[in-house]
Amino acid sequence: MRRFRFTIIAVCLILSWLAYVDITLYVRNMTPQEITITKLETDGPQQEWLKITDGYMDLTQAINMSGTMDIDSFLIPLKQSANTDNIKIWIETREPEIISALKTYYFQLDNDQQRSAYANDHNNLFFGQRNITGMLTIGLVANNNREKLVQLLTDMDIAVPDQVLFISEGKEPIKWRGFIFAIIAIAGIMKLARDINATPARKNNPRL
Numbered sequence: 559m560r561r562f563r564f565t566i567i568a569v570c571l572i573l574s575w576l577a578y579v580d581i582t583l584y585v586r587n588m589t590p591q592e593i594t595i596t597k598l599e600t601d602g603p604q605q606e607w608l609k610i611t612d613g614y615m616d617l618t619q620a621i622n623m624s625g626t627m628d629i630d631s632f633l634i635p636l637k638q639s640a641n642t643d644n645i646k647i648w649i650e651t652r653e654p655e656i657i658s659a660l661k662t663y664y665f666q667l668d669n670d671q672q673r674s675a676y677a678n679d680h681n682n683l684f685f686g687q688r689n690i691t692g693m694l695t696i697g698l699v700a701n702n703n704r705e706k707l708v709q710l711l712t713d714m715d716i717a718v719p720d721q722v723l724f725i726s727e728g729k730e731p732i733k734w735r736g737f738i739f740a741i742i743a744i745a746g747i748m749k750l751a752r753d754i755n756a757t758p759a760r761k762n763n764p765r766l
C-alpha cells in the first residue's frame with residue numbers, strides 16, 4: 559500500500575511539472591511575437607511563438623530530414639537576403655506545396671540543368687520572401703532534437719553558429735494540455751489525501 563502511494567505521489571508530481579511547463583509556455587505565448595528576421599538575428603527571440611517577417615527561404619538548400627523517399631518535412635534556411643550565405647535560422651516545414659516541389663526537384667529531375675530550370679520557373683516559391691509563423695525548438699525533448707539537427711548540419715559540412723535557431727513552421731502552443739495535466743494531478747492528490755485520512759478510521763473500525 560505504501561509503495562502504491564509513493565507511485566501515485568510520483569505520478570502527480572510529474573503531471574504537476576508538465577502542467578507548469580505547458581501553462582507557463584502558453585501564458586508567455588498568447589499571441590506570436592512579430593519580429594523581422596534582422597531583429598531576430600540581432601536581438602534574439604523574446605518568446606517561443608514567433609512570426610518572422612522579411613525573410614527569404616532558399617529551397618535549393620533544403621535538407622531531407624528523413625534521409626529516405628518517405629518525406630513529410632524539410633529543413634530549409636531562412637535568410638536576411640536571397641544572396642547571403644550567412645544562415646542563422648532554419649525552418650522545419652511540412653507545407654504541402656513546398657514538400658511537393660522539393661520531391662520533384664530532388665527525385666524526379668535528372669540533372670542540375672533541369673533542377674536549375676525548374677527552380678527558376680518557380681522562382682517565388684524557391685527563392686521568394688516568406689513570412690514564417692512557428693515555434694522555437696525548446697524544452698527537454700526538443701533540445702535533444704535540436705542537438706540532432708545541429709549534428710545533421712555539421713555532418714553535411716554546413717556552418718552552424720552558436721546561436722542558431724530552429725523553428726517548426728505552423729506549430730503553436732498547446733492550449734489545454736497543461737490544464738488537463740493540472741486537473742489530473744490535483745484529483746490524484748485529493749484522492750490520496752482522502753485515502754490517507756481514511757486509514758486511521760479503518761484501523762479503529764474494521765467494518766469501514
